Amino acid sequence: MSIALDDMERDVITELFNIGVGRAAAAFSTLTRETVTLSVPRIDIMESASAIQVMMADSVEPVVGIRQDFAGPLTGVAALIFPERKSLEIVQAAINDGFPLDDISELERETLLEIGNIILNSCLASISDILGTPSSASLPHLVYSDTENVVRDFSAATHPEDEIVLFLHIDFSISRLEASGYLLFVLGMEGAEKFIAAVRDFVQRSGY
Amino acid sequence: MAAGKDLNNSLDLGVIVIEDDRRISVWNDWIAHKAQIPAAKALGRTLAELFPALEGAPLLAAVERVFSAGLPTIMSHHFHPRVLPLVEVRGRVVEPVEQSVVVRPLLTGEGRQAACLIQVSDLTSAVKRDRHLRKITAYSRTLFDMSADALVTVDGEGRMLETNPSFETLTGRSGAGLQGQPFCEVFLSVEEARSFVRQAFADRLRHDVTLTLRHADGGLRHVLLNAAVIPGAHSDDPCLYISARDISHRIEAQRQLARKSDELERSNAELSAFAYVASHDLRQPLRMISSYLGLIERRLGTALPDDLREFLSFAVDGARRMDRLILDLLEYSRVGHDDGRREAVDVAEVVNDSLLNLKLAIEESQAELVVGALPVIESDRLELLRLFQNLIGNALKYRSLDRLPRIEVGYRGDGGEHCFFVRDNGIGIAAEQSDRAFGIFQRLVPAEQYEGTGIGLAICKKIVEHRGGRIWVDSRPGFGSTFFFTVPEDAAAS
Numbered sequence: 139m140s141i142a143l144d145d146m147e148r149d150v151i152t153e154l155f156n157i158g159v160g161r162a163a164a165a166f167s168t169l170t171r172e173t174v175t176l177s178v179p180r181i182d183i184m185e186s187a188s189a190i191q192v193m194m195a196d197s198v199e200p201v202v203g204i205r206q207d208f209a210g211p212l213t214g215v216a217a218l219i220f221p222e223r224k225s226l227e228i229v230q231a232a233i234n235d236g237f238p239l240d241d242i243s244e245l246e247r248e249t250l251l252e253i254g255n256i257i258l259n260s261c262l263a264s265i266s267d268i269l270g271t272p273s274s275a276s277l278p279h280l281v282y283s284d285t286e287n288v289v290r291d292f293s294a295a296t297h298p299e300d301e302i303v304l305f306l307h308i309d310f311s312i313s314r315l316e317a318s319g320y321l322l323f324v325l326g327m328e329g330a331e332k333f334i335a336a337v338r339d340f341v342q343r344s345g346y
Numbered sequence: 347m348a349a350g351k352d353l354n355n356s357l358d359l360g361v362i363v364i365e366d367d368r369r370i371s372v373w374n375d376w377i378a379h380k381a382q383i384p385a386a387k388a389l390g391r392t393l394a395e396l397f398p399a400l401e402g403a404p405l406l407a408a409v410e411r412v413f414s415a416g417l418p419t420i421m422s423h424h425f426h427p428r429v430l431p432l433v434e435v436r437g438r439v440v441e442p443v444e445q446s447v448v449v450r451p452l453l454t455g456e457g458r459q460a461a462c463l464i465q466v467s468d469l470t471s472a473v474k475r476d477r478h479l480r481k482i483t484a485y486s487r488t489l490f491d492m493s494a495d496a497l498v499t500v501d502g503e504g505r506m507l508e509t510n511p512s513f514e515t516l517t518g519r520s521g522a523g524l525q526g527q528p529f530c531e532v533f534l535s536v537e538e539a540r541s542f543v544r545q546a547f548a549d550r551l552r553h554d555v556t557l558t559l560r561h562a563d564g565g566l567r568h569v570l571l572n573a574a575v576i577p578g579a580h581s582d583d584p585c586l587y588i589s590a591r592d593i594s595h596r597i598e599a600q601r602q603l604a605r606k607s608d609e610l611e612r613s614n615a616e617l618s619a620f621a622y623v624a625s626h627d628l629r630q631p632l633r634m635i636s637s638y639l640g641l642i643e644r645r646l647g648t649a650l651p652d653d654l655r656e657f658l659s660f661a662v663d664g665a666r667r668m669d670r671l672i673l674d675l676l677e678y679s680r681v682g683h684d685d686g687r688r689e690a691v692d693v694a695e696v697v698n699d700s701l702l703n704l705k706l707a708i709e710e711s712q713a714e715l716v717v718g719a720l721p722v723i724e725s726d727r728l729e730l731l732r733l734f735q736n737l738i739g740n741a742l743k744y745r746s747l748d749r750l751p752r753i754e755v756g757y758r759g760d761g762g763e764h765c766f767f768v769r770d771n772g773i774g775i776a777a778e779q780s781d782r783a784f785g786i787f788q789r790l791v792p793a794e795q796y797e798g799t800g801i802g803l804a805i806c807k808k809i810v811e812h813r814g815g816r817i818w819v820d821s822r823p824g825f826g827s828t829f830f831f832t833v834p835e836d837a838a839a840s
Contacts, residue, residue: 169404169425210416233424245423245469245476248446252422259417266415274416274451 141183141302141330143337150341151268152181155306155321158264162257166312170232175311176257178321182305183330186289189303193219193285193320200284204254205292208262208275214329216262216275217292218254218308220319222282225250231315251278257308261321269336293324302330360432360466363452364409368392377466380432380443397431405429405464408449412462418450423469430466444473496569496590499576500529502583504543516569516592518562529588534558534566546573546586556593568594621679625672632672636665674801678786681729681805682812691727693720693766697755700735707742711751718756723764725833729809734768736802737829741770746824763815763832774823783819806831 143151159176166174184192200222207215220228229246232253255278262275283291293301304323310316325333354361354374360381363372373388381388383396393400393409400406404426408419421429423446432443446467454460490497496513498506509524517524517532530539538557546552552573558566569590578585639662643650650658697717701708708715715738738753745751754769775783786804806829810817814834821827 206418243476244472248420248422249424252420252425255418255420259411259415259419262417263415274453275418277418277448277450278420 141334143181143183143334147334147337147341148181150344151337152178154264154268155181155261158260159257159308161263162260165256165260166232166253170312172231172313173311174232177309178306179309180307183334184303184305186293186301186303186324189305189322190286190289192305193288198284198286200282201288202250203281203283203288203292204251204258204278205281206255206258206262206275206278210274211269212265212325212329212333214323214325215292216258217281217288217322217324218257218319219288219292219322220317224317224319227315228253228310228312228317231312247280251280254278257321261306261323265323265333268340269333289322289324292322301326304330304333359468360430360464362393362464362466364393364462364464366413366461368409370396371461377430377432380434380468381430382433382435399431403429405447405449409462409464412449412451416451418448421447421449423473427473432466432468434468434470441470443468444470493589496592498524498529498588498590500543500586500588501578502547502585504528504530504540507578507585513590516561516567516590517559532559534560542571542573543586546588547575547584550575559590566594567592568597618679618682621675625676625679628672629669632665632669636662636669639665671801674805677732678801678805678808681808688724689727690722691725691730692722693730693757696727696730697734697738700731700738703735704739704742707739711742711745713742713745713751713753716752716754718754720755720757720766721759721764723833723835725813729813733806733809733831734766736806737768737831740802740829741768741772741827744770744772744827746771746773746826759835763834765830765832767828767830769826769828771826774825774827775819775821776823777821780819780821784817 155178159178163174163176166172166176201219202222202225203217203219205215205217226246229249233246233249258278259275281291289301289303301324304325306321306323307318308321309318354372355376357374357376360377361372361374362370362377365371369390369392370388373383373385375385378385378388381396388396393406404419404421408421411417411419423444426447427444428442429445429447432445434441434443446469448463448465450463450465452461452463490508490510493510493512496516497510498513499508501507505526506524506529509521511521514521514524530536530543533539535557542552542555542557552571555571556568557571558568561567570593571588571590573586573588575584576587639658643655643658643662646654694717697720701715701717707713734755738755741753742751749771752771754767756767756769758765758767784803784807786801807817810831810833815832817829817831819827819829
């Protein structure tokens with residue numbers, strides 16, 4: 139089975155994820171009393187090696203990720219990843235705090251986890267919508283890595299290089315801050331096939 | 347089950363379990379204590395029943411998300427500071443509990459969704475510490491940014507880490523342009539700056555070292571440097587916190603002052619020498635004029651017609667007055683030449699001597715003299731004599747023609763200085779003229795009426811001020827004047 143998505147399939151999932159992150163943005167705006175917009179401009183399914191290539195496009199740089207493992211009809215790892223220096227700015231913008239953050243404290247770490255949790259939950263809910271059955275997920279935790287090692291660090295598999303990754307760019311706009319990061323869903327070959335089958339089924343069912 | 351209950355109650359965090367009918371099945375001791383609701387009251391009821399205010403709140407939405415999608419929710423303190431109305435009671439103090447809450451599914455052995463676990467942590471001390479940290483950070487940040495002194499932090503390699511706006515002004519460089527640059531190279535003598543930094547790191551503290559730095563415009567600035575070792579911001583390596591105070595103006599002013607006072611001293615010395623020489627040499631021809639006029643008068647004897655005799659006497663009188671004037675000038679120029687001479691002087695004795703010197707004038711004017719109690723002070727005897735003689739002499743001279751003169755000499759010590767006065771019942775001085783009275787060659791009354799050179803009070807002023815004192819007059823025209831002068835008690839004051 140081909141894991142490549144055709145245009146129609148890509149459009150449908152992009153739309154689905156945008157609805158998901160749109161819900162996350164609304165939840166955010168309520169929490170922060172700021173206008174928060176989130177969008178997922180493009181979705182790809184690719185091998186992890188290609189994902190590393192895309193992420194290293196600029197340079198090897200430290201990243202911080204919020205990771206949630208999920209299980210159920212679909213099993214894998216979901217991660218929201220930012221450049222490390224951006225993560226501070228995002229927390230700062232989200233809590234609308236003029237306090238200079240040199241380093242992230244326990245309280246801010248938790249805030250970053252909640253931000254990741256909101257976005258990942260909304261995306262996982264979107265996946266559940268496609269697969270038609272609810273999935274369960276672990277609590278989020280923070281992982282520090284860099285763009286070169288990120289796929290390995292966010293994988294549960296022994297041979298992460300063989301893994302298939304659902305790869306999404308995500309753009310943030312909080313207060314005056316513009317930032318972008320990545321959403322990764324590391325699915326494995328089996329999981330990816332299952333997911334694509336579900337997407338195709340969804341497209342057919344929805345009569346696109 | 348009993349072990350599970352014991353476990354729940356031993357935890358230092360709140361545990362609530364909600365069954366899928368939304369009723370509470372676990373309510374541990376921690377949460378019972380802080381919510382002030384015993385388990386007996388909470389079990390079997392819903393969260394909304396226990397806390398009606400939670401209606402529509404994110405906590406209930408998170409519980410629903412667990413049951414509908416199996417998704418966990420983290421509720422961080424920043425966004426949800428007090429999810430539940432929990433308190434910590436310490437005696438009479440009731441403090442709200444700052445919280446962080448996790449809502450997650452509890453799965454059965456088969457991985458099926460069984461219930462919802464709410465876990466509550468007490469973050470109060472972390473939040474307090476965080477607030478305290480923010481407060482002191484804001485405080486020190488404001489201090490750093492607003493300080494009029496230039497401030498900079500320097501790492502162990504001598505590179506600048508942070509600079510405040512004053513430092514940027516002092517050096518004429520932007521903060522971004524300074525960051526990471528070698529601190530010592532801002533200075534004119536890089537070696538001196540390096541030794542300052544080395545010493546400061548070694549001693550952990552360095553005070554008041556003056557160095558010269560180079561402004562971006564090429565100009566030089568003198569700065570007073572102070573430094574202390576503080577822990578580094580990003581690592582454990584210590585760094586230096588340095589304050590640089592721009593003292594260029596002070597140093598320039600000190601130099602100018604030294605230059606000016608040199609000039610002043612030189613010109614004063616020249617002036618005194620000039621006055622002394624001039625008055626000394628002026629007397630020579632004057633003596634010649636007087637003696638030859640005397641010879642002419644004697645030689646002509648009775649052959650001298652009356653009008654010529656009168657002319658001659660005018661000329662002699664003129665010469666005599668001029669001699670008086672020159673003598674006074676000489677005296678004036680001498681005041682302050684013998685500086686520093688001090689001895690214990692009995693002022694009563696000095697006044698007595700001056701009265702003896704003025705005996706003739708006192709008898710002539712039939713003046714009544716009243717001398718109060720006078721102290722022994724550290725001063726110059728001759729100068730004091732001149733002072734009193736001048737002041738009492740003036741009192742006799744400017745007496746009122748309507749009454750017999752009454753002159754009182756007195757003393758009052760106050761506030762670290764001796765204050766003497768000479769009071770008379772003479773013609774007085776109009777208030778607007780009292781300052782002029784002390785000027786050289788200033789005469790307030792016509793010479794025909796009261797003879798004098800107009801130097802007497804100027805000499806008094808010079809003597810008093812030379813010794814660090816003040817002199818002034820209180821007067822009512824027509825009623826009399828009181829002249830006051832002070833002598834500082836502290837000998838070093840002059």
